[in-house]
Amino acid sequence: MRVLFVNENLGGHATMHLHLRQVLREEHPEIEAHFLDVPPPSLLRMMVGSQLPILRRYDLDLQPLRAQLAASAWVRSRLRRLEAEFDAIHAYTQNTVLLSTGTLRRKPSVVGLDTTNARNAYSLPYREPTRWTEPMLRPTLRFETAVFRSAGAIVAKTDSAAASVRDRYGVRDSRLRVIRPGIIPHEADPPAAPGTLRPHLPRVVFVGTQLERKGGNQLVRVHQRHLADHCELVLITRERVPQGRNLTVVNDISPGDPRLWEILRSSAVFAFPSRIDAFSIAVLEAMEAGLPVVACSVNGVPELVADGRTGLLVEPGDDRGLLASLRALLEAPAMRARMGAAGRARLLEMFDARREAAEEVATLQEVVARHRTESAAVGHAPRDPHGSLRRRPPHRART
16 A cells, blocks of 8 residues: 655654654555655745734734645645655644645545644634634634535544544544554663763753743743753753753754763653643653653643653643642652553554554544445545535536
């Protein structure tokens, strides 16, 4: 089966697809996988998706939708040329194919997602929701709903995301799957006790391409005000950060870089106070390295981090809660070791990329088989929004 994987390629999406590529190549010879990665925005795309300062204040500028449509236009131009070469299309996320519903209807297709725009509209850290947020969301919902109706199956990465698709968009369970994200575990085990490789000054580590979106600015603020003399903070990010006490910034680590594993293995705590993430591949990588995780209780993150067992969850934007959780772990090596071991066990049990790939392949095979059966039965009649068959009435030309 020739499958084209369309990848939004933002942040952890790139890492997730790096692991998926490897598993498909090594363990699924029945799949000939090709990847179409959406590139960083061109100047034109940046202009189309730019914020309008006055309207942004009231959340009236439709900036997220304009940015998504600009990226989706790039994907549509490629899919029109490529779709005939493939047996199926796998799009991640739904925003990549907002303008490609025709392709999704013509080809066996799976659309994966980590969250919905109905949720994102109220959690973007650089946009405060207003009374205009809901009216401005309606055009986006129409585009998303068209994608969900056109795809053969919808794959949510968390139960939280699946609930939003089900409750807000009316997608039935018969067309909805939950396939949890995964990574390929390292063969080498992490240290038995997190932080023991650097006993004199324990290390707190953060991974996030954009500090504001991932809670990095809040973490730096809390560290510099209260913890700079008690621990080192390592930020793995693409952004430039002003110098600070016991603050280390690493700007040149990309997905798959082995240095990330070494940094995680030598750390004591992983901190990720993002207010927007639906799930986080970075959190999974920290769990694999045996680190307890401090994160925000938002979206699907509680499905990754078991509060009090594999880490500690705090409320979004709560500096005191973040500080208290970091202090509790930094001052209790035994608790770090216990939570880190539980987190690694949870990762190996629930978030292995090999299991994720097998379930994705099974879903693709199911969609392809159903598409062939429907096409043979009704002569390429389209599915209705809930996946059942309906016959198209004879076409009548207008006069």
